[in-house]
Amino acid sequence: EVLVSIDWLAYKGTIKETKVEGVTVYLLGNDEFYDRDALYTTPNGDYHDNDIRFGFLSLGALEVAKALNFKPDIIHCNDWQTALAPIALRWKKHYNNDPFFNDSKIVFTIHNISYQGIYKPDLLEKFGLSHSLFNTEHLEFYGRVNLLKGGIITSDLVTTVSPTYAKEIRTREYGYGLDGVLRAVSGEGKLVGVLNGIDYDDWDPEKDKDLFYNFSSDDLDGKFRSKSKLKSVLGFEANGHKPLIGVISRLALQKGVDLVVRSLNSVLDLDVDLVILGKGDKRYEKLLTDVAADYRGNFKAIIGYDEAKARRIYAGCDMFLMPSRFEPCGLGQLISLRYGTIPIVRGTGGLLDTIIDYNENEVAGNGFVFKNFSERDMIDAIERALDVY
Numbered sequence: 001e002v003l004v005s006i007d008w009l010a011y012k013g014t015i016k017e018t019k020v021e022g023v024t025v026y027l028l029g030n031d032e033f034y035d036r037d038a039l040y041t042t043p044n045g046d047y048h049d050n051d052i053r054f055g056f057l058s059l060g061a062l063e064v065a066k067a068l069n070f071k072p073d074i075i076h077c078n079d080w081q082t083a084l085a086p087i088a089l090r091w092k093k094h095y096n097n098d099p100f101f102n103d104s105k106i107v108f109t110i111h112n113i114s115y116q117g118i119y120k121p122d123l124l125e126k127f128g129l130s131h132s133l134f135n136t137e138h139l140e141f142y143g144r145v146n147l148l149k150g151g152i153i154t155s156d157l158v159t160t161v162s163p164t165y166a167k168e169i170r171t172r173e174y175g176y177g178l179d180g181v182l183r184a185v186s187g188e189g190k191l192v193g194v195l196n197g198i199d200y201d202d203w204d205p206e207k208d209k210d211l212f213y214n215f216s217s218d219d220l221d222g223k224f225r226s227k228s229k230l231k232s233v234l235g236f237e238a239n240g241h242k243p244l245i246g247v248i249s250r251l252a253l254q255k256g257v258d259l260v261v262r263s264l265n266s267v268l269d270l271d272v273d274l275v276i277l278g279k280g281d282k283r284y285e286k287l288l289t290d291v292a293a294d295y296r297g298n299f300k301a302i303i304g305y306d307e308a309k310a311r312r313i314y315a316g317c318d319m320f321l322m323p324s325r326f327e328p329c330g331l332g333q334l335i336s337l338r339y340g341t342i343p344i345v346r347g348t349g350g351l352l353d354t355i356i357d358y359n360e361n362e363v364a365g366n367g368f369v370f371k372n373f374s375e376r377d378m379i380d381a382i383e384r385a386l387d388v389y
Contacts, residue, residue: 002028002063004056007126011052013060015067026068028060040081043282050081051119055127058084059095066100075101077108080117083151084127087139090154092128108155110148112328113169113176114254117147141177152181158191161329162350166193174326195353196329203338210308211315215340223315223340230316234300236273243272243389245382246317246341248310248332251280251288256323256346256373261287263375268298270379270386277302277313314339319385323370323378327351333367342389343367344381359384 002013014029033053040046047053058077062085065072077085086106088095095101121134123145133139139150152158160166168174170182170191185191205223206216212229215222224240231238245267249255260267260276261284267274276288288301302309314320320336322345329350333343345351347369358365370381 002060002067004059004063005128006052006055006059011056013056013063015064026064028057028064030056030060033057043280043285051117051123051126054081054117055084058082059088059127061085062088062095062101071100072104075104075106077106077151077155079109079111080115080148080151083108083117083147085151086154087129087147087150088127091130091133091138105157106155107157107159108151110152110158110160110169110328112254113148113160113174113178114326116141116149116176116178119145119147121145146178149178149181152178152185156190158182158185159194160191161194161196162353163193163195164352165326165328165349166191168326168349196331196334196350198331198334198338200338203335205315205339208311208315210311212312215315217340220340226312226316227318230275230312231273233312234273234275235296236298236300243318243386244316245272245274245319245321245344246313246336247274247276247278247321248313249276249278249280249322251278251284253281254325254327255280256325257284257288259323259373259375259378260321261291263378264291264295264299266375266379267382268295270382272382272386273298275300275302275313275317277305277310279304311339314341317341318389319344319382321382322346322351323373324348324351325373330354337366342385344378344385345369346373346378347371358388 003010016027016029018025033056075085086108089101090096118141124131124134139145141149170179170186172179175182182191205211206214211226213222213225227244228238228240231244249257251257285303289303292299292301314335320332320341320343322330322332322343324346327349333345333351333355336343343355345355345367355367355369356365357369368381368385370377
């Protein structure tokens with residue numbers, strides 16, 4: 001067990017050990033904090049105690065290392081939820097002068113800069129941090145404390161999930177107020193974009209047990225039959241030649257769901273079927289449910305997330321649409337490529353690093369890209385894909 005002091009209270013965590021593919025993994029347990037229906041948020045908003053939940057995770061991880069006498073060469077932190085680990089090692093009493101971590105270096109990965117962990121200034125006292133840190137050079141951010149900012153400036157190296165996103169977050173348009181901090185970190189040579197990937201053994205249409213039919217690049221018969229079966233399950237007319245477009249997404253402003261809804265008439269006028277699977281913001285869930293009733297027969301909205309259904313959509317569709325406002329990397333386009341489904345993406349972030357427009361390069365092209373976040377540009381990209389189809 002480990003104890004973590006937060007706001008003058010001691011919280012207890014249990015250490016559990018397991019192995020994942022031969023690698024020993026230690027887990028920090030606390031049912032009060034983590035035995036919940038969701039990780040971060042509910043449809044009605046973030047959990048009210050996320051600062052304590054993830055502060056306990058950050059400081060608890062350091063305590064686990066000490067309890068196991070495991071001196072890490074690298075402490076890899078991810079997003080604001082783990083930012084209090086590097087913050088504590090730099091600025092928190094008892095941690096900042098602890099010789100146990102003297103040789104440890106910290107890598108901090110930004111997966112999505114729009115989530116920053118912003119709290120009232122009393123968070124400093126809650127975690128035993130000096131109020132002198134409440135200034136623009138340290139943790140202050142427009143009158144509040146910004147944990148992501150703290151994680152960035154207290155780490156030895158900052159990475160993000162694609163080379164293009166590493167460039168974008170240094171701009172005002174994509175930096176969400178931290179572009180200046182990231183330009184400074186980049187100027188010191190401490191910002192790197194490392195492209196995400198997928199596990200090709202896990203995502204394998206030849207062996208995937210959730211698919212209606214398996215297939216491979218050498219034998220696509222199972223893909224054609226998967227499409228026919230999927231259309232039948234969705235209640236679409238079983239016309240094998242009519243293109244089927246899929247969207248699998250968190251229903252959030254970032255993902256461009258509103259653009260799809262606004263453009264629905266124009267999309268369906270192209271004589272395609274469209275299926276959307278996702279959950280998230282309640283307003284988008286309701287919006288999709290409402291419009292689906294008006295388009296029975298060639299549009300289906302499935303609210304919620306079911307991995308088996310997702311895999312069948314990846315496998316059964318002809319094209320996969322990702323109209324993101326911004327996209328740090330994106331995995332959907334990589335999975336769709338693996339399942340022989342052509343991505344149609346907005347040219348941003350990791351989508352630009354992974355998808356080459358076929359019309360611009362017929363040799364290396366693997367999808368279709370539209371530049372501007374607009375109905376006109378998205379419809380143009382879909383039309384170009386349909387022309388090739």
